[in-house]
Amino acid sequence: DDTNNGTVPTPLINYLDTQYYGEISIGSPAQMFNVVFDTGSANLWVPSQSCSPFSTACFTHNRYDASRSRTHVENGTGFSIQYASGNVRGFLSEDVVVVGGIPVVQVFAEATSLSAMPFIFAKFDGVLGMGYPNVAIDGITPVFDRIMSQHVLKEEVFSVYYSRDPKHSPGGELVLGGTDPNYYTGSFNYMETRETGKWEVTMKGVSVGMEMMFCAEGCTAVIDTGSSYITGPASSVSMLMKTIGAQLDESGYKVNCDTVKKLPSVTFHLGGQEYSLSQEDYILWQSQIEGDVCTVTFRGLDVPPPTGPIWILGANFIARYYTEFDRRNNRIGFATAV
Numbered sequence: 001d002d003t004n005n006g007t008v009p010t011p012l013i014n015y016l017d018t019q020y021y022g023e024i025s026i027g028s029p030a031q032m033f034n035v036v037f038d039t040g041s042a043n044l045w046v047p048s049q050s051c052s053p054f055s056t057a058c059f060t061h062n063r064y065d066a067s068r069s070r071t072h073v074e075n076g077t078g079f080s081i082q083y084a085s086g087n088v089r090g091f092l093s094e095d096v097v098v099v100g101g102i103p104v105v106q107v108f109a110e111a112t113s114l115s116a117m118p119f120i121f122a123k124f125d126g127v128l129g130m131g132y133p134n135v136a137i138d139g140i141t142p143v144f145d146r147i148m149s150q151h152v153l154k155e156e157v158f159s160v161y162y163s164r165d166p167k168h169s170p171g172g173e174l175v176l177g178g179t180d181p182n183y184y185t186g187s188f189n190y191m192e193t194r195e196t197g198k199w200e201v202t203m204k205g206v207s208v209g210m211e212m213m214f215c216a217e218g219c220t221a222v223i224d225t226g227s228s229y230i231t232g233p234a235s236s237v238s239m240l241m242k243t244i245g246a247q248l249d250e251s252g253y254k255v256n257c258d259t260v261k262k263l264p265s266v267t268f269h270l271g272g273q274e275y276s277l278s279q280e281d282y283i284l285w286q287s288q289i290e291g292d293v294c295t296v297t298f299r300g301l302d303v304p305p306p307t308g309p310i311w312i313l314g315a316n317f318i319a320r321y322y323t324e325f326d327r328r329n330n331r332i333g334f335a336t337a338v
């Protein structure tokens with residue numbers, strides 16, 4: 001369909017505030033897939049029809065069948081991604097990919113093996129990387145770059161809205177070519193990306209309540225739509241958790257739900273502005289049979305130098321701050337989400 005004034009919305013589904021994904025199609029006739037639009041990576045991969053039947057994570061998801069697509073072009077180059085939490089292996093193919101109604105001829109990966117962890121928990125089928133080309137594995141031109149070169153977008157930007165509770169509909173929205181005023185109030189505050197080539201900025205500090213506790217001499221913050229939580233250096237996060245009285249168990253940091261309303265806000269100092277998360281922004285409150293469970297949506301993650309140490313601001317940050325990713329000006333803008 002034609003893009004309305006050069007901006008193209010794609011509704012997203014919100015699964016438990018931890019996975020936000022939208023639908024794309026690959027091939028002719030269209031084969032539908034649910035993908036995470038992930039600013040922390042720059043490749044498109046979906047499970048392959050030819051993945052091994054023993055790969056549980058593969059056959060519980062939609063799979064691309066090259067033999068059913070008349071626009072499929074053979075490639076066959078090997079492909080593998082090593083995530084912190086698992087890996088994906090397969091081979092490259094080329095076909096028509098449609099995102100928000102915009103078709104592009106795209107080289108993508110057919111995953112023939114998906115590590116059970118974490119992909120058996122994934123409600124989405126694959127990942128559509130929205131990162132810069134130099135993050136792309138095998139030097140493949142990313143989808144958004146292919147769309148930009150068609151000059152159909154009003155602006156060379158994309159924006160992300162993540163809803164906060166799963167009952168909301170839509171669970172979120174990706175806009176290619178602009179922003180959606182229905183989902184933010186006030187104006188945007190912009191900051192330059194650190195090195196053009198990653199969706200990351202310089203952070204000037206992290207404070208808890210009124211006290212500056214971390215990153216006082218500056219550090220790097222990655223704005224990552226594909227991460228569920230906020231991660232920081234393990235030592236900093238464990239100190240932060242001690243301050244709020246959180247205990248680490250096998251599934252993350254937990255607090256006693258009775259203490260939640262007294263928890264301090266956590267503030268990220270970015271681009272001359274302060275972005276605070278209150279306890280309702282960073283506590284995942286789940287009512288379970290054995291009682292309420294309050295999970296703190298922070299995780300310790302040590303990323304080795306030169307990339308690290310870094311803080312990763314994921315879905316729980318984006319749900320509070322509507323985010324515009326600007327490829328034209330290599331900058332990121334935040335506005336208060338509705």
Ligand SMILES: CC(C)(C)OC(=O)N[C@@H]1CNC[C@H](C(=O)N(Cc2cccc(Cl)c2Cl)C2CC2)C1
Pocket residue numbers: 018019036038039040041042081082083085118119121122123127135224225226227228
């Ligand atoms: C270095 C390079 C490989 C490019 O790094 C990355 O790609 N880094 C990616 C950065 N963004 C998050 C990605 C990730 O962790 N997952 C797994 C995941 C996330 C949330 C919930 C679930 Cl269930 C899952 Cl499986 C992909 C879904 C995006 C890794």
